[in-house]
Every structure is written in C-alpha cells, then in structure tokens.
Amino acid sequence: MKVRDFDFYRAFLRRHSGLYLNSTQAYLLSSKLTPVSKKWGFEKFDDMIIELKSFPREDLIFDIIEAMSDPQTSFFSPAPLFQALQNDLIPAYLRQHKSQKKLNIRCLGCSTGQEAYSLNMILLENKMRGCKVKIYASDISNSAIEKASKGIYTQSEVQDGLPTHLLMTYFEQHENLWFAKPALKKDITFYYSNLMDKITPPEQYDIIFCRNIFENFDYNAKADILDHLATFISSDGYIIFGSDENISDYSDKYSAIGTVPDVYQLSLDK
C-alpha cells in the first residue's frame, strides 16, 4: 500500500470513528479492507479510495469502520473480574441501594453482546424486587449489534465462559444453536453508537463497562472520552476499564478501587 493511501485511511478512520492506526498497521488495512472492496464491487482495491475521496456512501463508511473494529469477546470474561462482580461488588452495591427504583448500566463497545448478557444474568440471579434494570449496550459495528440483539450463539461461544447452570436457565437450544430467552433479553437495548459522539442516553449510570475500546485511540481522543464519561457515573458507581489502560495517565477523574483490578470509581475531589 502506498504511504499516501495509508495516510488517507488513517485520517479517514480517525475522522469517522476515532480509530487510530499507527504506521506499523498498514498490513491490517489491506487484509481487513480487501473483503469490503470486493463486496462493493471495486475492480481494484485502489478504486475504493477514489470513491471515498469523492462521494463516499454512508453504508460504505459503515462497512469500513466495522471491518476495522475487532469483535472478539466471550461470556463472563475475564473470569476473575466477573467473579469479583458476581460474588462481591454487585451484591454489595445492590444492598447499599436497596431503595433505588432503577438501575442503569451502560456497556460501551459491547461487541456481540456477551458482556451485557453476562451482567444481566448476574443481576437476575440477585433478584431485586421493585428495581427496574436497564442495560444500554452499544457498539460501532452494525453486524455485531445485529448479532447481539438476536442473542443467538454457537456451542463454542456459550461454552466460552458461560457457567452451565446459567446456560440452562437463560438459554434455549434449537439444533446446535443457543438462543437467549426473552427474560434475559428484555432489559437490554442494543444500538449503534460512536464513541466520538455524546453518550446516549444521558443518564446517571450505576455501572459503566468500557473494556478494550481505547486500543486504537490517540492520546487526546482517549482523554476527551474519559473526561466526558465521568459526568455520567453516579457518585458511588463503578466504571470498568480494560487491563493495561493506564487510566491515570489520561484523566485524574478516576480512582482504582484497589481490591479488584480494572474497577474504578470517581475520584472524591474531582
């Protein structure tokens, strides 16, 4: 790929999605975008760039962003974090908020839905009477959102982290596929959203999940998103980041709770 073309894609992705490519990732571009170029019927890979520079169609932009974002995800992952959420953090939080009528949860970069469904299973297992749970889960990939909303998973997907007793309770089997039951789906809304845009809906959230979404963002974009997110967390709510994010290098608004890695709360003095 020509350096000029790589620079074009880099600027293009950054403008439309906030994704940041470094110069060693040129190979990623051609391997991930060649299928898109074929799907759209461009004779040569280079022809796609001509359209993008002139009259890019919105659907084509979507396809490109989607191809560049990574949908790898599994249930109750990572296991040690979810164990802490399940056995400790969430039950304790619910006890302290017994009289709360509504619990808001936000999953950013929810991919194909496993994280949101896992959280909802923990909440359903903790049965809170009189408390309405709402999980807002979004991703930049439309095909991931489509799969998440259907809630249909293969055997190897459910096997990857989903405890068997929860599989039996919350899923139905048809042939070799596993379907999330309506009771598991009804509290979750899956929708498209871009991290570069404002957080929707503008609620106060008890828990925000944003694991592994910052990987391709540059310093300023990540710092901006972190500052923006901080206004949506309730005062003693939790925000959960991916490992190795070095949050404190980007924002002073969060403090690690310490007992469980990757789990943060708002800093008291900010």
Added chain:
Amino acid sequence: MKLCLVVDDSHVVRQVLCRILEEFGLKCQEAENGLRAYEFCQKTLPDIIFLDWNMPIMNGLECVEKIRDLENGTSPIIVFCTTENDLALISRGMKAGANEYIMKPFDSQVIRTKLIQTGIISKNLKTGFYHEG
C-alpha cells in the same frame, strides 16, 4: 498440588486433557471407564474429575451418582466432558450431581475458565499467573 482424575475411554482424549490440566499445575490420574473411576474414588477423592458420558462397563452418569453417594463424595468438583450436547442430557448430568459441563470439542481456554469458575485455580492478579485456588 491438586489432584485431577481424567475419565474417558479414549486414550487420546485423556492424553490431551491431562496435558492441558498439567499446564495449570494440576496432578492428573487417568481412568478408562466409570467403574475404574469409582474404584479410584473409593480410595482417594480427587479435587476435580473430568468425566466422559459414553463409556463401556459404567457410563459417566452412573459414575457421578455413585461417587456422590460415597462418604464425602460431594467434595470433588465433577465436570462432564462429552460429545453429548443436548440440553435435556446436560440437565440430567447436572441433576445427577455434576458441577459443570463441557461439550466436545473444547480448547484449553474453555478448560481454564471452568477451573477458575469452580475455584480450582485462580489468577494471581499481581503476576498474571494461574495457581491453585
């Protein structure tokens, strides 16, 4: 060191499972059918048992029931590891006393997660290594 009993009539499956489990620091013993596994448990109760369903002489289902009837027989974690993937059979296996259920084919990540979730191993959050739970 935690003791694991791997029960399967296929020598190859036992070998693969043992290799994965030993990587997580478990000591493995093998049995080729349910009866052998039951006899083993009468002498020594392992910490965890990986159990196939369809085996000659005594199948996995009968084996779970018999192990659970032993004195202290409720203590081992029992994980079915079988090609049977029908929800009705999974329920039957769990009702008979299994703690977890793995549908073949599987990989080492599936095994690792089950070992963490059943408390057999845990991740040292400082070093990132797995050790006995």
